Amino acid sequence: MIAAASLLISWSVSALAADSDLEKIKQFDIPRQSADISLTEFAEQADITLIFSFDLAQEKTANRLVGSYRPDEAIRLLLQGTGLQPTFSSDGYINIAPDEDSVAEGDEMNRKQKAGLIAGLASLFTGPALHAQDSEQEALEEIVVLGSVSQSLAKQLDIKRNNTEFVDGLVAVDFAKFPDSNLGEALQRIPGIVVDRNDGGSQSNAIGEGSTINVRGLGPDFTRTEINGVTATNPGQQRGFGFNILASELFQSVVVQKSLSASDNEGGLAGTVTLNTYRPLSFDERVLTVSPRITHTELSEETSPSATVVYVDQFENDSVGIALVVNYSESSPQENSVNVANWDFLADSMRGNFALLTPAEQAQFEDVRIPRDPRLLVNSREQERINVAFTLEADVSDNFSIAWDHLYADLDHSGRQTRNDWPIEGFPATFLPPDIQVNGNQFVSGTFPAASHILRILDYEYDVQSSVYQTILTGEWNASDRLLVTPRLGYSKAEEDFEWNDFDVRSANTDIFYEFDGQFVTATPAIGAVDDPSLYTNVARIRNRPDIDEDQEFSFDLDFDLA
Incomplete structure (x- = not known):
């Protein structure tokens, strides 16, 4: 089956087109032709973003449009009588969909295309979403994210015309409209991909920053990542590739293949992500772009620069x-939070002491949950990333070309997490607080005895240095009109040097009065305030965990493509 696809065409360099752009007079010269081509030319001449279903537009013939019009008037004249209807978003986008009369006449295909278009827009403009895939769809499904506006549009049209598979295209200029901190953040804009954000509570991770990805509900370990056709080695011990080491600006195109085919390499049960750096001979002229950016973080009070050339x-x-x-x-994120690790049954915390209660008390408190580990958390991080990609490409003859790609990425980050908590863990077994107050099964307040309760400060410091290097030599030989031979020699290396220090300092045992106000848990120790450093006198643990991980891969592929 061939599923309906939606196409986004944007000729605007600004972040979002203003409503006033629809009211400016523009000059148009578009002949009578297929609606998909007419809409593409309209987007270019009006300098406005259009969103439409390619499969649907390809079946229609648009009117001739010559003269000076406002874009909102021009698009109606262009599509008059085609069964297509423009709608205008508050952000200046023009959406093209079947008009209600055409749907009412029973055009089931148009109705499916319109539903698919709306679902695509929802995922594109509202952030990451996980979309169910049709289990009966046998065609190979791909998402293509292309660079360079004019060439991207041409490639999108060619891909859709030349493939029977479900293929969706997104112009790369739209990624520049969003402040994506890395490639993982950018990939979340593709339907079916959910970015896996690192938890600030984990010592060595960024704070809320996208790193690995889930494809169609399967975790990072089931996704294969390639750079210019060669396996991307990942720094660290995890199998899933960490995209936060790469900037999205480094690549001309990203292809996400979301189902398997016989030609796939192993490791991509969920899908394969192919990252392609810039191909200079795909451009018609010299390009020089400098993109500086400054980010200020209020919590850490740090200003971080970034730039791409x-x-x-x-x-x-x-x-x-x-x-x-x-x-x-550079970036300097910080996270301050107040939370509870978990809510456990009071009976579990009391252990064998619960059996000492009267039957009436057991019935009253057996389903009551108490806060296990109330805590204050401060998590800060300093990060520096450097990416360099270089490509030398040459057409040696009319039927043979060669490309030499180099990529280097370095990510250095260090941080500190300080956690002040007052655990109710029941080690050893606790007793029923004599002043306990509950609201149904909800704990409200109570004083837990000193026998099993302390104040604690956990301090983690870490320093991680990660790097990825890759060099690839690729040739393309058109041996005949039908046979294409592609030899590829690649080398990839990843390294990570990770050191983690852990300090655990505790107070003497003390009675602690806990109170839950519906949002937060506060603790009042009998020996003093929780923020008094003189209370923490017992060193429970000091750990140092250095780790060095290195991975490298040599590869040689020889592909034959017979048309």
């Missing part, structure tokens, strides 16, 4: 080209 050029009558992309960024 993209340089693409061609020589020797456009037969030789180079592409250089350099990205540098």
Whole structure:
């Protein structure tokens, strides 16, 4: 089956087109032709973002449009009588969908395409979403994220025309409209992909920053990642690739294959993510782009710079080209929080002491839950990332070309997490607080005895240095009109140096009065205030955990493609 697809066309460089853009007079010269081509030319001439179903537009013929019009008037004239109807969003986008009369006439395919379009828009503009995939769909499903606006649009149309599979396209200029901190953050805009954000409560992780991805509900371990056709080695011990080491600006295109085919390499049960750096000979002219950015974090009171430089050029009558992309960024996130690790049954915390209660007390408190580990958390982090990608591409002859790709990524981050908590863990077994107050099964307040309760400060410090290096030599030989031979030689290496220090300092045992106000749990120890450093006199644990991980891979592929 061939599923309906939605196409986003954007010719606007600004973040969002203003409503006033629809009221400006523009000059149009569009012949009578297929609606998909007409809408593409309209988006270019009006400098406005259009969203429409390619499969649906391809079946329609748009009207000739010549003259000066406002874009909102022009689009209606262009589509008059086609069964397509424009709607205008508050952000300046124009959505093209079947009009209600056409749907009412029983055009079931149009109705499905319209539903698919709405679902696609929801995932694109509201953040990450997980979409159910049709289990009966046998075609290979791909998502293509392309760079360079004009070439992207042309490639999108070619891909859709030349493939019977379900293929969706997203112009890469739209990724620049969002302040994505890394490639993982950018990938979440593709339907069916959910970014796995690192938890600030974990010592060595970024605070709320996207890193690994889930494809169609399966975790990172089931997704294969390739860079320019070669397996991407991952720094660290986890199998899933951490995309936070890479900037999204480093790549010209990203292809996410979300189902299996016979030609796939192992490791991609959920899907395969292929990252492609810039190909200089795919551009018609020299390109130089400098994109600086400054981010201020109020909590840490730090200002962090970042910048990307993209340089693409061609020589020797456009037969030789180079592409250089350099990205540098710093960040200083911080997280302050108050929370409870878990809510446990009071009976479990009391252990054998619960059996000492009267039958009436057991019936009253057997389903009561108490806060196990109330805590204050301060998690801060300093991060520096450097990415460099270089490509040398040459057309050696009319039927043979070669490309040499280099990529280097370095991510250095250090941080500290300080946790002040007052655990009710029942080690050893606690007793029923004599002043306990409950509301049904909900704990309200009570004083727990000194025999099993303390104040505690846990302090973690970590320093992680991660790097990825890759070099690839790829050739393409058109042996005949039907046979394409692609040899590829690759080397990939990843390293991570990780050191973690752990300190656990505790107070003497003390009675603690806990009170839950419906949102937070406060603790009042009998020996003094929880923020009094003189109370923490017992060193329970000091640990140092250094770890060095290195992974490298050599590969050689020889592919034959017979058309």
